[in-house]
Amino acid sequence: MVIYALGMKKIIRVWDLPIRLFHWLLALGIVVSFITVKMGGNAMELHARAGYCVLTLIIFRIFWGFIGSRYARFTNFVPSPKSLFAYCSGKSRAGLGHNPLGALSVLALIISVGLQAGTGLFANDDIAFEGPFAKYVSNDAVELLTSIHHLNEKVLIILIALHLCAILYYQKFKGENLIKPMLLGDKEIDPSEEAKYLPADLSQASKDGGLQRGLALLLFSLIAVILGYLITN
Ligand code: HEM
Numbered sequence: 001m002v003i004y005a006l007g008m009k010k011i012i013r014v015w016d017l018p019i020r021l022f023h024w025l026l027a028l029g030i031v032v033s034f035i036t037v038k039m040g041g042n043a044m045e046l047h048a049r050a051g052y053c054v055l056t057l058i059i060f061r062i063f064w065g066f067i068g069s070r071y072a073r074f075t076n077f078v079p080s081p082k083s084l085f086a087y088c089s090g091k092s093r094a095g096l097g098h099n100p101l102g103a104l105s106v107l108a109l110i111i112s113v114g115l116q117a118g119t120g121l122f123a124n125d126d127i128a129f130e131g132p133f134a135k136y137v138s139n140d141a142v143e144l145l146t147s148i149h150h151l152n153e154k155v156l157i158i159l160i161a162l163h164l165c166a167i168l169y170y171q172k173f174k175g176e177n178l179i180k181p182m183l184l185g186d187k188e189i190d191p192s193e194e195a196k197y198l199p200a201d202l203s204q205a206s207k208d209g210g211l212q213r214g215l216a217l218l219l220f221s222l223i224a225v226i227l228g229y230l231i232t233n
């Protein structure tokens with residue numbers, strides 16, 4: 001549904017509630033993971049828990065990329081080389097979701113975060129703590145996956161820094177506030193700016209009703225239960 005506000009600004013739902021919750025819980029989980037690992041000792045238990053939450057969120061996000069609302073879908077934002085080139089040379093009109101360049105950083109973040117949480121399950125700190133799946137694989141494998149967990153830490157930090165810089169850049173130099181839509185869900189399009197956007201996008205919002213939210217909750221719970229079962233057994 002597309003709503004017209006006073007002054008005929010178009011108000012369009014872009015990020016559904018599941019995406020927004022995913023995003024802020026993901027950021028929270030990662031911050032908690034980094035803080036607890038620096039504390040070490042008993043906090044490693046919390047490090048692992050925060051990591052399980054992050055892994056659940058990432059698996060959810062991957063499914064949501066296929067069955068979620070319009071702008072959550074990979075088919076909506078994963079760019080072809082052609083569209084990426086067109087965007088970089090300023091020849092394409094903007095979409096409402098992730099832009100082609102931003103989409104690459106979204107994918108890199110999802111992969112790197114997933115890799116971090118996934119390798120954590122097999123990691124070992126050589127003292128008192130190991131991930132719940134370490135017991136199923138050889139010592140060599142544990143060592144390899146632990147070193148990936150360490151290496152990818154740097155990659156993840158760089159990606160997050162780029163992510164924040166990009167958002168700051170849009171705010172400062174393009175006058176575009178991306179944070180508000182990620183908090184509240186809607187983008188407001190001024191009539192004078194409509195020509196900048198794809199007509200197909202301006203007439204279609206993301207579905208974000210009770211049905212979609214219920215489906216997301218069901219999916220998330222299912223992933224959490226299955227993962228929880230695998231981790232505790
Ligand atoms: C969001 C997900 C995660 C992030 C961002 C993360 C991040 C980190 C970081 C930054 C370190 C420190 C590496 C270093 O000392 O340089 C670390 C170590 C470790 N993490 Fe994670 N981790 C995540 C998930 C997990 C999970 C799910 C587990 C296990 C259940 C886990 C188990 C470990 C272990 C055992 C170490 C110690 C490795 C060592 O000190 O040699 N991590 N993690």
Ligand code: HEM
Pocket residue numbers: 019022023026027028030031061072097098099102106109110113160163167178179180182
């Ligand atoms: C650990 C920290 C963070 C991680 C791992 C992260 C990751 C992500 C991911 C994966 C997306 C894509 C959303 C999706 O389609 O699923 C995203 C989008 C976004 N994030 Fe973050 N984020 C982090 C922190 C932040 C912070 C602190 C802010 C705000 C200051 C922020 C603002 C945004 C915004 C505005 C978008 C939407 C960008 C767009 O319009 O294309 N993120 N983030």
